[in-house]
Amino acid sequence: MIREVIVLAGGFGTRLASVVQDLPKPMAPVAGKPFLQYILDDLSEQGMQRCILAVGHLRQVIMRYFGDVYAGMELVYSEEEVPLGTGGGIRQAVGYLQGDEAFVINGDTFFGVDLRSLESFHHSHDGSLTLALKKMYRFDRYGTVETDDSGSITAFLEKQYREEGLINGGVYCLHRSVFTDDLPKVFSFEKEVLEVQFREGHLFGQESEAYFIDIGIPEDYERAQTEMLSRPAFDASWxxxxxxxxxxxxxxxxxxxxxxxxxxxxxxxxxxxxxxxxxxxxxxxxxxxxxxxxxxxxxxxxxxxxxxxxxxxxxxxxxxxxxxxxxxxxxxxxxxxxxxxxxxxxxxxxxxxxxxxxxxxxxxxxxxxxxxxxxxxxxxxxxxxxxxxxxxxxxxxxxxxxxxxxxxxxx
Ligand SMILES: [Zn+2]
Known part of the structure; x- marks a missing residue:
């Protein structure tokens, strides 16, 4: 059973610059807590025991806030001294894994996927990389993917307005072998790993209905303030x-x-x-x-x-x-x-x-x-x-x- 997860927490927060200054994007406050805290709480609840945080820009804020243990999980920091691209960043974090497989989670989106279900789907195929896919309606800000009945990804489609479609939800289950020795120091995960695995027929996607929010988009960030708050219902017994x-x-x-x-x-x-x-x-x-x-x-x-x-x-x-x-x-x-x-x-x-x-x-x-x-x-x-x-x-x-x-x- 996979108990290790990599969280990509190096976001620069460019699109959020107007609302969040001097904070890495995953630390943007949502309903009084850093966004990343919701992600880590969810990972802990789902039984994760080790979390590798890939951190870069303004990483001290994250390291000081969460420390070495959070919600019963050991936290390990994979520090990017210079930007390594999405691929280089994940590969460096993979170096901190104890096992061969891990989940990888995007730190500026929240997608409450059932990780155990993603893992069994992943193991039921002969793939080395599985994506959690979110069905979206009436959108134009994301590219989409198509799958066949077995869940094998058959197409990546460019961004354009769609009535509905499956998007890459930023949650992966992968084997460390997807990072081959010939990759350069700095590279894009999407281009050099996803597309390569796709061409070789090793890329699978599992659709999930789970809650999804992307705080890189200002309107979603606003919406998160009310949707993510799980405050108890206070009354006179309190x-x-x-x-x-x-x-x-x-x-x-x-x-x-x-x-x-x-x-x-x-x-x-x-x-x-x-x-x-x-x-x-x-x-x-x-x-x-x-x-x-x-x-x-x-x-x-x-x-x-x-x-x-x-x-x-x-x-x-x-x-x-x-x-x-x-x-x-x-x-x-x-x-x-x-x-x-x-x-x-x-x-x-x-x-x-x-x-x-x-x-x-x-x-x-x-x-x-x-x-x-x-x-x-x-x-x-x-x-x-x-x-x-x-x-x-x-x-x-x-x-x-x-x-x-x-x-x-x-x-
Ligand atoms: Zn006293």
Missing amino acids: TLFLDRDGVLNTRIPGDYVRNPAQLDILSGVPESLAALSEIFGRVVVVTNQQGIGKGLYAEDDLALVHEKLMQSVRQAGGRIDAVFFCPHLSGDPMCDCRKPAPGMAMQAKKHFPEIDFSRSVMVGDAASDIRFGRDLGMYTVAIQDFPIILADESAPTLSAWATSLKQMKFL
Whole structure:
């Protein structure tokens, strides 16, 4: 059984340049997560154990984000120092395979093909290369292929308007022998491998009805924002956990909010909390306040800060049901409540026994917030401009997240 996959993640993002800057195309955010994350999640669910990422332009972004292990898969990076063409890039990645066969997936399209079915189809033929084909209707942006009854590819047709046709969906099952020794250093996979295998009668295609989207096309990229989001259906049985600084109010760099005068509530936050308190059964703030441990302000000062915060939310028609804080210094051996430790969630659960962590959302702007939520089995939302934290979702601000819930008709 094939458990290795090569993902082509070196895209330059030229056609997406207007919407995505300084990111390799597969990292373009889709509904708050990099597009590539949806691909890797799917591969992990389908039992892949090793993923070779062929990376090039701006590869550090990908390597930093996913690291060496993701969703239980070992990640290996095949780094292209200079562009090798689609063929050279895949061949270099093949060099990292442990076995002779692998799936190859295009990193700027998502095609939810059943890989096991593709593999058995591949093995049922005497071919060395099998393509997953997607049936499209009324299109002109792709060339098409034709197959005979056995699935052998009989023709490649140029781009032109068609009522319907099968396109190469960018998912392959191949044997490493398709890369012959005579190939140059830089070459096109389409010209030097697909066409050669086709001429020799070794190229097969399996049609799949699976979901397909190509984020290289701006309209598809827009459509992906709503179609790819798999957010749980929040209702009053859910609890909303919120970090404070950076989410509800401006973080003071290198210092703390020591008194109510220093509390600068972020714009749109009271209104967003009004909307959010309509869906969530409980709204709870959990905040690390080691400024108390340092003696910079007292618990009474903090209570005044929180009274001001809660009052402004009340005035907008929303509510914060409780605030829990950790007053301890980082590293205090007596502390079990400084995030990411779960102490404040336990305190909240004691106060509201109906809290179910698996029906809770943690919204925060730091890795410790996301860890806190994840460790408790919560759904997590990272507040930041670009998702560098492996949260379930991210949004630039709490208001933006609340607005996206509204757009998705949760509000
Ligand atoms: Zn603590």
